[in-house]
Amino acid sequence: MKILVAVDHNGYCAHAVAQASALAANTWSNVILLGVWGKSAAGGKLPIQTAVDNYRKQFIDFFKKGECPYTEYDFSHEWIDLGSGVYEEFYMAKSARKELKCRIRKGPPVKAILAEAKETGADLIITGCEASGGCIWTESPQTPLRLVNEAGCSVMLTKSDKKIDHIVCCLDNDNVTQASLELINQMVTIHNARLTLVGFEDKEGGFQAVVEKRMYATLRYYQSAGIEPTVEMVDRDAFEPFVSERRQWGLVAFWLGPQSILKKWLPKARMNRIVKESKASVLILK
Amino acid sequence: MIKSLVYLNADLASSIALRYCCRLANKTNMEIETIHIEPLDEKKSSPGSGWVRKTWENGMLEEAKIKIMRLISAEKDVCPALKEPIVRIGDPETELLRELQIKDYDLFVIGLIHSFSARQFYKRMKSKFYQASSCPILVVKNLSSINRVAILIQPDDDTKLQAETFLMLFQNAAIAVDIVTCMFHRKVALKRKHLDESPGEKDRAGSSIVNRLEEAGFSPDIIALKGDAASIGDRLSDYPLVLTAPPPVTEKNPPLLECLSRISSAILFCRK
Numbered sequence: 001m002k003i004l005v006a007v008d009h010n011g012y013c014a015h016a017v018a019q020a021s022a023l024a025a026n027t028w029s030n031v032i033l034l035g036v037w038g039k040s041a042a043g044g045k046l047p048i049q050t051a052v053d054n055y056r057k058q059f060i061d062f063f064k065k066g067e068c069p070y071t072e073y074d075f076s077h078e079w080i081d082l083g084s085g086v087y088e089e090f091y092m093a094k095s096a097r098k099e100l101k102c103r104i105r106k107g108p109p110v111k112a113i114l115a116e117a118k119e120t121g122a123d124l125i126i127t128g129c130e131a132s133g134g135c136i137w138t139e140s141p142q143t144p145l146r147l148v149n150e151a152g153c154s155v156m157l158t159k160s161d162k163k164i165d166h167i168v169c170c171l172d173n174d175n176v177t178q179a180s181l182e183l184i185n186q187m188v189t190i191h192n193a194r195l196t197l198v199g200f201e202d203k204e205g206g207f208q209a210v211v212e213k214r215m216y217a218t219l220r221y222y223q224s225a226g227i228e229p230t231v232e233m234v235d236r237d238a239f240e241p242f243v244s245e246r247r248q249w250g251l252v253a254f255w256l257g258p259q260s261i262l263k264k265w266l267p268k269a270r271m272n273r274i275v276k277e278s279k280a281s282v283l284i285l286k
Numbered sequence: 287m288i289k290s291l292v293y294l295n296a297d298l299a300s301s302i303a304l305r306y307c308c309r310l311a312n313k314t315n316m317e318i319e320t321i322h323i324e325p326l327d328e329k330k331s332s333p334g335s336g337w338v339r340k341t342w343e344n345g346m347l348e349e350a351k352i353k354i355m356r357l358i359s360a361e362k363d364v365c366p367a368l369k370e371p372i373v374r375i376g377d378p379e380t381e382l383l384r385e386l387q388i389k390d391y392d393l394f395v396i397g398l399i400h401s402f403s404a405r406q407f408y409k410r411m412k413s414k415f416y417q418a419s420s421c422p423i424l425v426v427k428n429l430s431s432i433n434r435v436a437i438l439i440q441p442d443d444d445t446k447l448q449a450e451t452f453l454m455l456f457q458n459a460a461i462a463v464d465i466v467t468c469m470f471h472r473k474v475a476l477k478r479k480h481l482d483e484s485p486g487e488k489d490r491a492g493s494s495i496v497n498r499l500e501e502a503g504f505s506p507d508i509i510a511l512k513g514d515a516a517s518i519g520d521r522l523s524d525y526p527l528v529l530t531a532p533p534p535v536t537e538k539n540p541p542l543l544e545c546l547s548r549i550s551s552a553i554l555f556c557r558k
């Protein structure tokens with residue numbers, strides 16, 4: 001998996017870096033730390049460069065000394081057999097086992113982040129947002145929501161450093177990829193969190209046949225991985241109060257692919273409102 | 287040996303209920319029988335009679351048996367070898383009540399997907415079956431490890447029934463138990479969700495059941511919960527099993543019923 005952590009120079013992105021470190025430590029993904037900067041440099045080091053430097057240190061500091069796969073290590077002299085009875089002593093520096101790139105892009109943040117995601121083939125974009133303002137970036141308020149709507153890959157919006165002890169996943173009509181199931185599996189394991197699978201209720205008071213089948217398969221998948229999710233049913237008209245009431249969730253995840261029922265039922269403005277107003281961090285799986 | 291009867295449809299709720307029951311059987315001395323009642327839809331029924339009708343019904347029974355056997359087979363890795371299910375045609379509630387009476391089961395188990403809306407739960411609780419059943423009913427909403435039971439009591443409850451039901455199931459089981467006394471406050475009066483939790487005291491209701499359980503070798507903790515029904519229900523969801531007296535039907539949507547609708551694990555209703 002390739003993770004793109006999109007940051008600006010404001011403090012809320014620290015939560016995103018923390019989540020990315022935890023996920024990377026468990027999955028050994030390649031990571032790109034991307035700072036976005038909309039203004040021209042007057043000279044000297046840009047604030048965004050300082051910010052990215054600091055986030056890189058935060059990321060590396062997550063790992064115990066000697067256990068970080070993202071740093072070069074083990075500088076030593078070693079004797080290498082050159083053949084025909086000749087040996088030479090070389091100074092060896094073993095390179096990092098996994099890739100951590102730090103980059104900056106200048107330009108409108110959403111365009112820059114999506115371009116980076118496309119160029120690098122990112123599977124997941126993680127970014128932070130200012131929760132009190134309705135999940136915004138200070139200098140480019142709509143960035144987090146636009147990423148949710150426009151990115152072709154999964155997007156995680158981290159809203160605070162609140163511990164994720166309960167993850168809620170909303171299953172609907174859409175295909176659920178193995179990669180997305182595994183991502184949730186990783187999040188549950190990292191945070192030792194409870195997992196709830198939510199499906200939408202039909203008019204007869206049960207699940208639609210296709211949703212029930214998917215719910216059964218998903219439940220079995222997690223049970224075989226040693227996780228015991230709970231299952232809950234929600235009427236689509238009650239979905240907003242449902243999300244609003246469950247403030248104790250740490251993370252709410254939605255599968256929002258092309259066949260998603262949620263996308264059909266909830267106009268973009270309502271979905272954006274749910275994403276903005278949820279106290280929990282949000283993970284949009286695509 | 288506890289005789290239990292698990293109701294199965296070919297659905298997710300039944301799969302969860304069967305797994306839960308098998309876990310319970312691992313903890314207790316319990317035998318499991320399964321039953322499915324295929325509803326008879328009069329509009330679609332055969333217009334014939336005698337041999338024609340009998341053949342048609344046999345076909346329906348066979349089809350239903352295959353569906354249920356498929357579900358049982360899917361759970362065989364966690365369930366002990368189960369007998370062939372009982373499959374009948376008719377009105378489910380009537381047939382189930384008859385079956386429970388004829389064979390004198392100790393426990394009836396049924397699945398119900400936990401819902402944010404309490405509509406389905408209320409409908410079930412007020413149904414003929416739930417009102418008339420002669421044995422305790424275990425409603426399973428979700429699967430979990432059965433390591434702790436909450437016995438829910440309200441002030442001034444006669445707790446003999448809860449104590450006897452608990453001991454009927456868990457007499458020699460390695461399981462922890464909490465006595466949870468609830469005082470419901472109306473959310474309207476509070477204007478917000480509210481929950482107070484504290485160690486409880488052995489009041490009149492609590493002391494009777496605590497003494498009975500201690501005699502049987504258990505060491506129950508007593509917890510007092512005060513708050514609105516929804517908050518208490520959410521707190522009780524932390525328990526894999528909640529045991530309670532049936533909610534009163536004389537009141538319209540009593541707070542106990544709202545509380546129980548919020549529990550996302552499993553609820554065991556005692557029966558007189």
